[in-house]
Amino acid sequence: MSDHNARSYWRSNIRIVLTLLSVWFFISFGCGILLVDTLDNIRFGGFKLGFWISQQGSIFVFVALIYIYIYLMDKLDSKYNFESSTSAPTSGQAPEETITEEQET
């Protein structure tokens, strides 16, 4: 893989990670802790919203975030031709794959 491809792969990776981590922060620290008293004014069923997010909702969001990450990274990997590598641990460097123009678009 060329340096250029490696750099743009890494940039996309960072973008995905930062986006997902901002959601992670917003739900857990934002809604679950900082805004919890305000959100508690909203009720659904027997729950106050803030309380529910902090004890249950945030955990569901965490699971979802990891699955979105898996999905986005799979897409990114195939765009850059990193097909799932085989299982046997071997020596040597990462496969030197080059990427063609049309795959990049």
Next chain:
Amino acid sequence: MSVQIWTFIFVFITFGLYIGIAIKSRAGSTSDFYVAGGGVPPLANGMATAADWMSAASFISMAGLISFLGRDGTFYLMGWTGGYVLLALLLAPYLRKFGKFTVPDFIGDRYYSKTARLIAVFCAITISFVYVCGQMQGAGIVFSRFLEVDITTGVIIGMTIVFFYAVMGGMKGITYTQVAQYCVLIFAFMVPAIFISILMTGVPIPQIGFGSELTQDFGGGYLLDRLDGMSQELGFATYTEGQRSTQDVFFITAALMFGTAGLPHVIIRFFTVPNVRDARRSAGYALIFIAILYTTAPAVAAFAKTNLINTVSNVEYTSVPEWFTKWEATNLISFTDKNNDGRIQYLGNAEENELEVNRDIMVLANPEIAGLPNWVVALVAAGALAAALSTAAGLLLVISTAVAHDLLKRSFIPEITERQELLYARISIFIAVLIAGYVGINPPAYVAQVVAYAFGLAAASFFPAIVLGIFNKRMNKEGAIAGMLAGFLFTAGYIIYFKTLNPALDNADGWLFGISPEGIGTFGTIANMLVAYAVSKFSPEPPDSVQTIVANIRLPGEAIRQ
């Protein structure tokens, strides 16, 4: 059949299963022993990670802690699950790509320094050791209560089992026993939770029952409203409102999250899968499996608290149910009739309150409090043992790899052969089991507390060093070493200051910015990062070979295993 006979049956069957698996999966090479040969499927690794992660504390203590903390208990729930997002996004794939055996391996190679490796070995052993002692204690409590053997015998039985499969199978044996242990523990946690949810709300899913209305037998009305009302009536804090300061909850949550992502026994589980893609997938599976328990726990906490108050509040002492008397024998629940009226006053006011309830009871006695059948009660014992033993095994493996691989092979006697290394790994597990067992039998008073601090220490030492090692190419050994030392010493110093040197100041007014020692790991993490960054700016950049390693771990693809 009595609870005791049922417990014997369950413990016998499950232990037989663990031993059977151990015999099937003997380790033949160091790669088998350290990382199960690197061939564990992601689903199995997810289950193993979940069992590895969910300890006696998660299984026995957490729901109980939450029932006494109310909404503040949130920091355990979010802290211990949110850390997986960090683990999945910031660590697992890259460390898998790096493809070595241990966390000190990564630190030592990435920072091209024996000093850094040794600091990492020291942190890994300290953190794991503190943690493993708590597991042995947990196993001891379960044995003594349910099988009515004394704690010493209980701990020895537990040690023998762990020793057997950890020494024979190493990571390979541990992985597949952990898969079995996950199934046992989640079944044991969910069955009573579902029963109680049906009993109290008529809803079979505890997560939903949590927000539902109580049945007429329990007085009707939404569960949480009723719990809030009862708490206020008896002078306790309102269940769904926070008591601790917002910044303290914030910092404790963050410390637990960073700590989770920095715990070596969790990180090494991601070395066992075939490739980067599987590392991501197994982080997803692991969090799902953990979330099943973690979203049920707050529901169990609310059910148990409501039920406890209903059962004991203002009841005549002579007419208490059988479980009450049984648990009194273990001193986990105690009653002093202060006003001599023969009734139990369970109140928020410490002066008038007559009932002391240990938080661990809330899960262990919950099925009995709810009057569930004996086999359900016994199942909880088997589940608690599975939780304690699976975590203990994972931790012991970290200690053994740190000694055999990082200390001996990579630092002091590199000329040893693979067979010798394997032998040393087995010997170090043996010694670690003995010490852990000894501490389990003679627990120092502070073990349970110290477990919580292990997170702060992991957060302040490993987490920043690993993240910077991956995301900052310019980070060098001077920066990483200074950062780890600063973070670890600051955090340990703060905890020691308030817990042993000056406990009189250990309250919100004495703390720095109102941050309790449980939450100070977050500051330690930040301090580590800042120091590392500043020092690295004023020292030479890492050699080209190291920069190549960093460039390489950032890309998925074939993993390199030496």
